[in-house]
Amino acid sequence: MAIVSFVGAGPGDPDLITLKGYKKLQSADVVIYAGSLVNKQLLDYCKKDAEIYNSAEMDLPEIIDRMDISVKAGKDVVRLQTGDFSIYGSVREQIEEMKKKDIPFDFVPGVSSFLGAASQMGVEYTVPKISQSVVITRMSGRTPVPEKESIQSFAKHQTSMIIFLSVQGVRKVVRELLEGGYPESTPAAVIYKATWPDEKIVEGTLADIGDKVKEAHITRTALIMVGEFLGDEYNYSHLYDPTFTTGFRKGKKDVTK
Incomplete structure (x- = not known):
């Protein structure tokens, strides 16, 4: 059939x-x-x-x-x-x-493009002790967003955030992120057409990403990425820690005993 x-x-x-x-x-x-x-x-x-x-x-x-x-x-x-x-x-x-x-x-x-974007950037959205959650959202436009799901309301968590369909209003997005709680120093990036031959990446912080995106003439087909996962701070997970015991191997020195 x-x-x-x-x-x-x-x-x-x-x-x-x-x-x-x-x-x-x-x-x-x-x-x-x-x-x-x-x-x-x-x-x-x-x-x-x-x-x-x-x-x-x-x-x-x-x-x-x-x-x-x-x-x-x-x-x-x-x-x-x-x-x-x-x-x-x-x-x-x-x-x-x-x-x-x-x-x-x-x-x-x-x-998804948000996964392609992470690969192109060489980043992980869920960095131990930095962020273990990812918010995928968009700004309100011709398709409205419920008020309870506003960018500003999500921003108070200061977790990793991927914003679709919003680069045309990047300055408004930044304003809502700042009003919601992210500091201006928060790393941010915009990636245009991730994994395409004409891909373009703009990196900065919430203090300057809006200006940089305008200078790069990016107005569509791009993702806005925000959060400390883009920064220099990181922590190793327990998964491959030689002292950490899992169901598949015993730690060389079991710190739980």
């Missing part, structure tokens, strides 16, 4: 699609891809006679109708979405409409 597979395209580099996603894309009869953000090089993995549709030029009813027509014709469909579709992927609305038409579907997760 034909099916619609939601596939996370990865952060940009076409090699960062998962193997399962690659196989789905390679065998699909129909591909509906998010043309405004997905790297078009991924379409090189499609078979030559695959039908290709750019969802940037389609509205929701048109996308669902194309899925419905294709599946009823016995054609497997890949809905190729950005990064991992579980974050700002507009998947729920598609699923609800597909259920109304009994269109079968499955999910193939991808690599």
